[in-house]
Amino acid sequence: MDELDPLLHQPLRTQLVAYLAGAGEQTFSDLKRQLAVSDGNLDAHLKKLLAADYVAVRKEIGNGRPQSFYVLTPNGLAALQAYVQALHRLLPMTADGTAAPGLARPGLAG
Amino acid sequence: MDELDPLLHQPLRTQLVAYLAGAGEQTFSDLKRQLAVSDGNLDAHLKKLLAADYVAVRKEIGNGRPQSFYVLTPNGLAALQAYVQALHRLLPMTADGTAAPGLARPGLAG
DNA sequence: GTTTATAACTCTGAATTTCAGAGTGTCAAC
DNA sequence: GTTGACACTCTGAAATTCAGAGTTATAAAC
Numbered sequence: 001m002d003e004l005d006p007l008l009h010q011p012l013r014t015q016l017v018a019y020l021a022g023a024g025e026q027t028f029s030d031l032k033r034q035l036a037v038s039d040g041n042l043d044a045h046l047k048k049l050l051a052a053d054y055v056a057v058r059k060e061i062g063n064g065r066p067q068s069f070y071v072l073t074p075n076g077l078a079a080l081q082a083y084v085q086a087l088h089r090l091l092p093m094t095a096d097g098t099a100a101p102g103l104a105r106p107g108l109a110g
Numbered sequence: 111m112d113e114l115d116p117l118l119h120q121p122l123r124t125q126l127v128a129y130l131a132g133a134g135e136q137t138f139s140d141l142k143r144q145l146a147v148s149d150g151n152l153d154a155h156l157k158k159l160l161a162a163d164y165v166a167v168r169k170e171i172g173n174g175r176p177q178s179f180y181v182l183t184p185n186g187l188a189a190l191q192a193y194v195q196a197l198h199r200l201l202p203m204t205a206d207g208t209a210a211p212g213l214a215r216p217g218l219a220g
Numbered sequence: 221g222t223t224t225a226t227a228a229c230t231c232t233g234a235a236t237t238t239c240a241g242a243g244t245g246t247c248a249a250c
Numbered sequence: 251g252t253t254g255a256c257a258c259t260c261t262g263a264a265a266t267t268c269a270g271a272g273t274t275a276t277a278a279a280c
Binding site: 010 | 267276
């Protein structure tokens with residue numbers, strides 16, 4: 001059966017990565033506001049994505065207060081695409097969500 | 111931002127529910143084989159889905175060894191459809207996974 | 221120039237979730 | 251009636267998730 005990358009298949013991280021993919025480089029505060037999460041929680045998830053090289057940071061100090069800019073890496077983008085494909089194989093999704101009676105039927109013929 | 115039902119947005123449970131949606135009523139053993147999980151793990155996840163009324167059981171005893179048949183409830187199906195819709199809003203998915211540069215852009219205009 | 225307030229992070233530990241294997245009961249073979 | 255295989259269910263350890271306390275830095279008030 002299809003595997004779903006556990007690093008991406010988690011509510012907050014899916015949103016995080018989807019947002020980064022769409023909006024490009026974002027600061028910690030931007031992400032915090034957009035996702036409406038606590039500092040600690042955001043930090044923890046960001047750390048996992050950094051450790052997996054799905055996301056990279058660029059830190060700027062000196063110009064104002066210290067700021068970290070987070071971006072999706074090529075590696076992270078590839079993982080996201082693979083994840084979306086896996087989701088598709090699992091859930092033949094139509095845009096309106098009406099996927100009910102014809103969903104993935106792995107073993108009906110064998 | 112869009113919310114992803116944490117009950118469904120978990121690797122094993124997503125697969126479980128997707129499989130039930132497609133294949134209909136399944137025994138514990140069928141599920142165990144299809145998903146390749148340990149007994150305890152399958153039991154734990156099934157319990158969560160039962161508690162949420164996403165899945166129902168029908169137990170048969172007497173004819174052979176005891177067997178439990180698991181089905182997706184109407185409630186579970188509705189949750190799955192809502193989940194798929196949320197996924198779509200978050201990740202404008204194409205069938206080949208090429209969703210990269212145009213993904214959900216929440217705040218670019220406001 | 222020191223104090224107060226605000227923003228941007230990072231760390232710590234508690235609560236929840238996830239998981240594997242031990243345990244219980246049933247049927248079939250011998 | 252003992253042995254083996256299957257169908258579950260329970261227990262507790264390991265990992266994950268999360269919130270808030272703590273740290274460093276700038277800006278404003280006095």
